[in-house]
Every structure is written in C-alpha cells, then in structure tokens.
Amino acid sequence: MDFAFTEEQELMRATVREFCEKEITSEKIREWEETLDFMPQDVWDKAAAMGLFAASIPEEYGGEGADMVTAMVGFEEISKASTAVALGVGATIGFGTRPIVELGTGEQKKEFLPQIAEGKLRFALALTEPAGGTDILGAISTYADSDGDDFVINGQKTYITGAHVADYLTTVAITDRENTKRAHALSIIMVPADTPGIEIRTIPKVSTHCCGSCEIFYGDVRVPKTNLLGTLNNGWYDVLSTLNPERIGVAMISVGLAERVFEDCLAYSKQREAFGKPIGQFMIIQHYLADMAVGIENARNLVYKCAWLADSGRPYHVEATMAGLYASQMALDAATVGMEIFGGYGVTMEADIQRYWRDSQQMVFSPISNEMSKNFIAQCYGLPKSF
Numbered sequence: 232m233d234f235a236f237t238e239e240q241e242l243m244r245a246t247v248r249e250f251c252e253k254e255i256t257s258e259k260i261r262e263w264e265e266t267l268d269f270m271p272q273d274v275w276d277k278a279a280a281m282g283l284f285a286a287s288i289p290e291e292y293g294g295e296g297a298d299m300v301t302a303m304v305g306f307e308e309i310s311k312a313s314t315a316v317a318l319g320v321g322a323t324i325g326f327g328t329r330p331i332v333e334l335g336t337g338e339q340k341k342e343f344l345p346q347i348a349e350g351k352l353r354f355a356l357a358l359t360e361p362a363g364g365t366d367i368l369g370a371i372s373t374y375a376d377s378d379g380d381d382f383v384i385n386g387q388k389t390y391i392t393g394a395h396v397a398d399y400l401t402t403v404a405i406t407d408r409e410n411t412k413r414a415h416a417l418s419i420i421m422v423p424a425d426t427p428g429i430e431i432r433t434i435p436k437v438s439t440h441c442c443g444s445c446e447i448f449y450g451d452v453r454v455p456k457t458n459l460l461g462t463l464n465n466g467w468y469d470v471l472s473t474l475n476p477e478r479i480g481v482a483m484i485s486v487g488l489a490e491r492v493f494e495d496c497l498a499y500s501k502q503r504e505a506f507g508k509p510i511g512q513f514m515i516i517q518h519y520l521a522d523m524a525v526g527i528e529n530a531r532n533l534v535y536k537c538a539w540l541a542d543s544g545r546p547y548h549v550e551a552t553m554a555g556l557y558a559s560q561m562a563l564d565a566a567t568v569g570m571e572i573f574g575g576y577g578v579t580m581e582a583d584i585q586r587y588w589r590d591s592q593q594m595v596f597s598p599i600s601n602e603m604s605k606n607f608i609a610q611c612y613g614l615p616k617s618f
C-alpha cells in the first residue's frame with residue numbers, strides 16, 4: 232500500500248490551497264454568509280479558470296481527466312476553506328458532471344461537459360420532496376408525463392441545494408404512472424431552470440447561508456425528451472449509482488470542516504489563558520484536540536480509500552456510506568467540542584466556530600440521514616431490512 236500523494240496530486244493541493252488563501256478567506260466568508268445566498272460569481276469564474284470544474288471531466292470533452300483521488304485532493308482544500316462554497320461547487324460536479332459522464336448520451340456529453348468545464352453551467356439535484364427525503368420512493372409525487380416529443384412535469388421538490396442559481400435542475404420524476412413499483416417507474420430529466428412553469432424559492436436556514444437551498448414548484452413544465460438522462464424508468468438505479476461519488480464528496484466536506492475546527496481550536500488553546508496559563512495546557516483541552524485529530528485522520532483515510540476504490544474500479548458503495556456517516560458525525564462532534572473550547576466567545580457571531588457548528592448540523596442527514604446510513608450498512612452485512 233502507498234498512502235503518499237503523487238506529484239500531480241501535490242500540485243493540485245498547492246494550486247487550490249493558494250486559490251483559497253486568496254479568494255475564499257475567512258473575512259470574505261463572514262461577509263458572504265451575511266449578505267449572499269451563493270458564492271460570488273467572480274470567485275466561481277476564477278475557480279473555473281483554475282480548472283476546478285475541468286478536473287473531473289474527460290479530456291475529450293475539454294477536461295483534465297483527473298482521477299477521483301486527485302479531484303478529492305482539490306476538493307479537500309475547498310472544503311477546508313468553506314462548507315458553503317464546497318457545497319456550491321460540489322452540486323455541479325456531483326449532479327452535473329458525474330451523472331452526465333456516467334449516464335449521458337454522446338450528444339449530451341458533447342453539449343454539456345465542455346460548458347461545465349469552463350464554469351458556464353450550474354446544476355442542482357432535485358430529488359427530495361416535501362413528503363420526505365429518507366423514504367423518497369414512498370414520498371415522490373412529481374410526475375413527468377409523456378406528450379409527443381416532450382415530458383410535461385408537475386410536482387414539487389424541497390431543500391434543493393443551489394437551485395436558485397442553477398441552469399439545470401437534474402430532476403427525478405415518475406415517468407410510468409401504471410407501475411406501482413416506484414423503483415421501476417422513475418426517470419432523471421435535465422430541466423432548464425428557466426423553463427416556463429418553474430418557480431423557485433429559497434428556504435432560510437441555520438447552516439451554509441451562502442449556499443441556498445430551495446423549494447421548486449413545477450407547473451406544466453415542458454421539457455424535450457432528449458433531456459432524459461440515463462434510461463427511461465430506470466432513474467432510481469441511475470441516480471443511486473451517481474450518488475456514491477456524491478457521498479465521498481460530502482464526506483470530504485465534513486473532513487474539511489473538521490480540519491478547520493481543529494486548526495482554529497488549536498490556535499485558540501495556545502493563545503487563550505486561564506489561571507495564568509494557556510488553556511491548551513489543561514489536560515481536558517488536550518484530550519479534546521487529540522480526539523479531533525484522531526477523528527480527522529480516520530475520516531480522511533476512509534474518504535481517500537473510497538476515492539481509491541472508485542479509481543481502481545472496485546465497488547465502494549458500503550465504504551462511501553461509512554465515510555459519509557463517520558465523517559459527518561466526527562465533524563459535528565468536533566464542532567460541538569470546539570464550541571466548548573471557545574467558551575463564551577464561541578457563541579458570538581464574531582467567532583467562526585459557531586459557523587462550523589451550524590454547518591456541521593447539515594451533513595448528518597443530507598444527502599442521506601445517518602440513521603438511514605446505519606440501516607443500509609447493517610443490511611450489507613446480511614441483516615434484514617429494519618423498516
């Protein structure tokens with residue numbers, strides 16, 4: 232086994248780190264979180280110019296054809312800089328690039344991938360519905376009915392990350408009304424967000440202010456059938472296959488967040504004094520930090536292992552679920568302890584730790600709740616379905 236990163240990967244890390252140190256500073260994030268519901272356009276454009284979106288796109292479509300480990304090295308740096316920015320760019324990579332690379336027709340790849348590589352298109356995944364996200368098959372009631380060469384979509388989605396700034400809504404809808412087995416009745420359709428009949432509203436939330444989440448209302452939304460992604464009525468299985476890379480990405484967002492928590496807590500524990508000495512001299516603070524360091528190391532290794540499994544063509548759905556579960560809980564625990572280390576200062580809006588803590592609440596149930604992840608992992612070891 233070789234845990235070392237290649238020269239190319241180290242170059243990726245250095246490039247993205249330098250970009251973040253200049254463009255996604257703590258000062259900027261504090262301002263964006265107060266004033267914006269998505270990262271500024273100029274930072275998006277600079278990220279595209281740096282090659283952030285091109286990295287995961289095959290060379291024949293204008294990308295760099297980087298493997299998953301290399302892409303994750305860059306994404307770790309973005310995640311460390313800002314959870315909201317990572318979610319913002321991650322949505323397009325996870326719900327645009329990866330499904331199109333995996334499921335798209337030759338025409339779709341030619342049309343969309345070069346534009347994504349240049350940062351000209353944004354995507355959002357519209358899967359969750361108001362009746363429930365965990366039991367999506369039981370909850371889904373958005374229909375895409377066939378009408379000549381078009382689908383006509385009616386329904387509602389909720390909590391959709393970045394829908395308000397997306398060019399395309401990667402929408403999962405029922406395309407076979409007759410089939411009572413929902414898993415065989417869904418399809419994925421790339422819906423241009425400016426299609427008449429679409430209404431999008433952002434939902435105020437506690438976490439990741441500068442990456443808005445939205446409700447989407449579809450009223451007789453007409454989309455050409457050429458926008459079908461993957462196979463008609465196989466959308467459930469198609470979407471599941473593209474969600475595995477997303478789980479690795481979201482796990483990395485949690486790792487990045489925890490790394491930031493650790494850095495800030497470490498610095499504060501050296502600087503803040505009580506009883507005439509730095510609080511970092513007290514054993515309990517040292518143990519808090521040691522626990523964080525161990526958690527980060529474990530989660531980070533698991534995430535990179537998933538990326539390595541993906542790159543080497545091995546299955547990784549169980550590990551990806553473990554990574555999401557472990558990393559999100561670890562980040563939440565680290566941020567909660569971090570709040571304690573910062574004492575009174577932690578609850579003031581001046582301190583970044585409160586933002587890390589708020590942001591860490593989100594990853595334990597999105598994209599999949601940790602309870603459901605545990606159900607799934609247990610089933611993978613042969614236990615019966617518990618629900």
Ligand SMILES: Cc1cc2nc3c(=O)[nH]c(=O)nc-3n(C[C@H](O)[C@H](O)[C@H](O)COP(=O)(O)OP(=O)(O)OC[C@H]3O[C@@H](n4cnc5c(N)ncnc54)[C@H](O)[C@@H]3O)c2cc1C
Binds near residue numbers: 362392
């Ligand atoms: C900020 C944010 C961004 C999001 N972004 C997107 C997005 O871009 N696209 C998208 O499609 N969705 C998105 N989601 C939705 C997200 O995937 C769902 O919130 C998630 O799947 C959980 O669904 P729910 O919120 O409806 O909770 P529910 O399904 O109502 O679950 C509520 C609770 O019950 C528990 N529960 C339910 N069933 C079981 C069971 N069988 N066993 C044990 N416990 C169970 C859950 O674990 C949870 O704790 C986002 C959500 C948020 C909040």
